[in-house]
Amino acid sequence: MLRAARKIAALLPKTPLLPLEVDGRTIWCKAEVLQPIGAFKIRGAWHRLTDLTEEQRGRGVVGVSSGNHAQGVAWAAKRLGVAATIVMPGNAPKAKLAATRALGAEVMLYDRATENRDEIAAALVAQSGGTLVHAYGDPWIIEGQGTVGIEAAEQLEERIGRGPDRIVACCGGGGLTAGLALACPDAEIFIAEPEGWDDMLNSLAAGEIVSVRDMSYPTDCDALQTPRTFPINFAVLKERVSGGAAVTPADVSAAMKLAFERLHLVVEPGGAAALAAVLSGKVQASDATVVTLSGGNVDQETFVRMISA
């Protein structure tokens, strides 16, 4: 993972680690919304694509994503001159669809409720000979996302003289969370998932991977609408996750509003889940807690509705 961290450090400045007072305690918010694509996903995508061989680059890459990983892959592909095709849900936020296309990727739409995106991607890979860049079930992606933890630990050490003893992460398929768990072995890992999409918490409770029960359960946290985790992520998380919470729409609204008022950051619903878990008291903060603000790509109407709720 240190090799990934060196690659990211050479490419992108550290995102800020911002203090926020919550109930008299300071928590530390890792502002990944300030990445060039507005989310941490640029890290894993860059790590993966830069490790492709020349021949692999020539055949292009295929990704699946509701929009943040899509932009990460598209951004890295554009910079490296690699063709990218991204399988995205038709109901992805307009901002994410537009930004992915603006980065030059070809976008293939699918129906989130009825189609299996992994099957669509596999067919594309079989047809083109391109490389699948999975959104979370991939060792490069996990390593790349884990650089969030390496940076945050360095920054917290500078600020308070110690690294995090607790990290609360927004969790979809578990790419970021597995990366953080590997990057910060001394920190307790807690996860936040949206109500109805808490398949990781259910999997951890069951001791085996279980899927989301109702794929049409409504949520604004599109970035965390992952049907099920992958064995590579689950193998790490079942050993390392200390707890977590499913957050409600009201929890997420409160977190987005606080980030607006006190941090002056635009955080998308899925990116605010970890802060929502702490604010709601569902996950306790310690004296050295890092919280991921993992993405900020939200349509204006959704943002206005959430902070006005």
Added chain:
Amino acid sequence: MLRAARKIAALLPKTPLLPLEVDGRTIWCKAEVLQPIGAFKIRGAWHRLTDLTEEQRGRGVVGVSSGNHAQGVAWAAKRLGVAATIVMPGNAPKAKLAATRALGAEVMLYDRATENRDEIAAALVAQSGGTLVHAYGDPWIIEGQGTVGIEAAEQLEERIGRGPDRIVACCGGGGLTAGLALACPDAEIFIAEPEGWDDMLNSLAAGEIVSVRDMSYPTDCDALQTPRTFPINFAVLKERVSGGAAVTPADVSAAMKLAFERLHLVVEPGGAAALAAVLSGKVQASDATVVTLSGGNVDQETFVRMISA
């Protein structure tokens, strides 16, 4: 000014310098909205208050401000155990009034259209023996705000191998702008003021300090509603300002909306004026232009109205 920069560096991490593509050109946005008080004003206030003698600290400080300098003085005063009284307009944004009080300062309200805030502050100083911490007409404040330029120059040098050749600054009384002019002697300085409150541009054109003509001219840029500059600021700016523009409400809305969408930052109207000047084409960007995003303290209703316009 290097002494000020060392004091600020010891207290606060650098705010990010974020790239933004505008008409095919990259401009560099200095995100001062991410300061603990949501604005650059923390810099000058900290520099001034830490240079007070023990005896001066005991008698307290008096500030005048629509809300960002207020929070800067209140934040520094709280940290140093100094009593602070701030003269603020009764129609200041609710968020600014609440945040200043939450930092423990005593707030005295005045009517912006009919009362002279400097006279009110002078009376308070005469009564208490406290030290006036002026929002812009003060050498410590100018030096402190100038550290924005020192940081931005270091950051741009790291990113593109050279410092800024042009800086576009949001301009109220001219504290920040004078500081930037002194910090970056090789850069051209441009200023942005709100329509109706372009007294600095009028002063520069006239060759002498002139006041705002209509103190009741409506604007959302409360942070830039300064009746007139002070001789110390004007002496610097008349030698160093290359140009500037008065921005309209539509220009400011467009800038706030772009910062929301592409940078995921909440920028208040007055803090978006410099970006508005560049976006509207009223000030041209160069290949190494830094733009200040100077504050983010905006009420929710105002923010929603501006980004929905």
